[in-house]
Amino acid sequence: MFKECAIGANGHQKLLYLCAILLFMACSHSSEAFDPLDPFGNITIKWDVMSWTPDGYVASVTMNNYQMYRHIMTPGWTLGWTWAKKEVIWSIVGAQATEQGDCSKFKGNVPHCCKKSPTVVDMLSGVPYNQQFANCCKGGVVASWGQDPLAAVSAFQISVGLAGTSNKTVKLPKDFVLLGPGPGYTCGPAKIVPSTVFFTPDHRRKTQVLMTWTVTCTYSQFLASKYPTCCVSFSSFYNQTITPCPSCACGCHNKNDCIMSDSKKLSTKGVNTPRKDNAPLLQCTHHMCPIRVHWHVKINYRDYWRAKIAITNFNYRLNYTQWTLVAQHPNLNNITQVFSFDYKPLVPYQSINDTGMFYGMKFYNDLLMEAGPVGNVQSEILLRKDKTTFTLKQGWAFPRKIYFNGDECKLPPPDSYPYLPNSAFGVLPPAPFIIAMVVTNEQAFFHEDGA
Structure with missing residues (x-):
């Protein structure tokens, strides 16, 4: 677009002005969420597929706040997305969906959530031990990286059904939305990255998850409030x-x-x-x-x-x-x-x-x-x-x-x-x-x- 503008603007001042406006709008849009005092600050959401199930997978979802001085305070984060196929959430540990949706087609074992676009929130502290997951249950409050790196993380475990049972059949969720506790965050598309590698509990052996994808969300004060x-x-x-x-x-x-x-x-x-x-x-x-x-x-x-x-x-x-x-x-x-x-x-x-x-x-x-x-x-x-x-x-x-x-x-x-x-x-x-x-x-x- 800009190449065409440059060529056509040689003898046309009005077209030159139009090209300048288009360039300004493009640059403004791309820098909306850029913070010069924290140029690399973002919230990264990582999905690690830990195991396959008969109709889907179990994944660990981790939210890392890499913003130096912007934290998520009470009432905490809200995370939403849209499934790529007809996936359902069989269960969640350390968080919960705000609505179950229409699960009428399921008999006997009913999923935790059947909505096409689920919304998930963190659990409050004090939940039973069997409902907890590492770095969960803080009411959605996440510290900033500069203030407390150890508290700048929140996580939960999710069991997804009707999702495919291999790296080739699983489709990544889309249209991620992060609210924390109000608007302002814009999330990019999910991207497949090299599988996460971690140590076994005895710290003597490295292993890796089956599949990993990440989503990056950035904050814009302009989007949060005028x-x-x-x-x-x-x-x-x-x-x-x-x-x-x-x-x-x-x-x-x-x-x-x-x-x-x-x-x-x-x-x-x-x-x-x-x-x-x-x-x-x-x-x-x-x-x-x-x-x-x-x-x-x-x-x-x-x-x-x-x-x-x-x-x-x-x-x-x-x-x-x-x-x-x-x-x-x-x-x-x-x-x-x-x-x-x-x-x-x-x-x-x-x-x-x-x-x-x-x-x-x-x-x-x-x-x-x-x-x-x-x-x-x-x-x-x-x-x-x-x-x-x-x-x-x-x-x-x-x-x-x-x-x-x-x-x-x-x-x-x-x-x-x-x-x-x-x-x-x-x-x-x-x-x-x-x-x-x-x-x-x-x-x-x-x-x-x-x-």
Whole structure:
């Protein structure tokens, strides 16, 4: 197509414009799910045929989350596909189909699911031992690879009937759909790959499965929601001005259903209960975002500087489990200490170390509670100055990008950042003045109005 465009566009300007538009659309579509901070991130679903049965096979289905900072939180993943023939699911261990479908043609032994396009979900923890499978039964919650590689996997075993009993007669399922726990993932076609090799339980002998195919799913924030899901606000010790989240940063489509922080409705029974459609119940704010991240430039030392990060939840219906926060800033290559979050540098390109992931300490602050008095987590970071680049001028001390749970947050426009007063170019104000300013700023940005 593009070759024909190039040839025909020599004397036709309109055709050239049309070709340019087509090229742009093609490139945009192919890069929809590309994340420059996690260029190789994906979820890979692998089917390993372990044995043949009289009318089909038994397979182990493993879901590996190779995304560095995007995890699947409650209510967990949902996996669907369409059978290539008239297959049925005789049984599943470690998961279950959401519907059985029409199995009326079967007498006696009835399949677990007869739907042409089944939908499967993970089991909850606490199921009987004989219904469990390795890496199953976590309610569909899957950690990100960067946060916890051992927990970044989910699996179940499936027995498929009416499917063929050899590599030549089995047809691969198609049209895979992954939801986790909302839309956003796009899955490619199943592809046959070399059979998985593994060790026997005594680790003395290698064996391999009978057949393996994989499916790769990638995430696109644009497909997940046309609105951002978080926003960022700024403040600093050298300026009393607080730069708030942009108005309607996450869209104002929820403004008619929000609740004021002092509303009596908050004492209503069930107000914090999640809904099946995951619809939020937001605190009324000017930004109307479920999550606000605040970055406060706190102190400037001779060789170091200090920033404070606070994450506030404005959604009354959702606790954020195993949350992650990714920041991009040129001085993160010299981060010295993180005081109450865990931290891991992310280096998508070997020559650049300007991106890092913050996440909660296990059993301490890895759960971000719903909106209310305890609906926030916070930490401070200490960074060593790079003498060649460090400055407080022109908003340099503020992050270039912020992601929460893998979604990019809306930042204020650069011309609204707290500016450095002229007097600050020389000697900094005395310590008591700085401390008073910090206290004032922190009280302001923790105020419930969500500024």
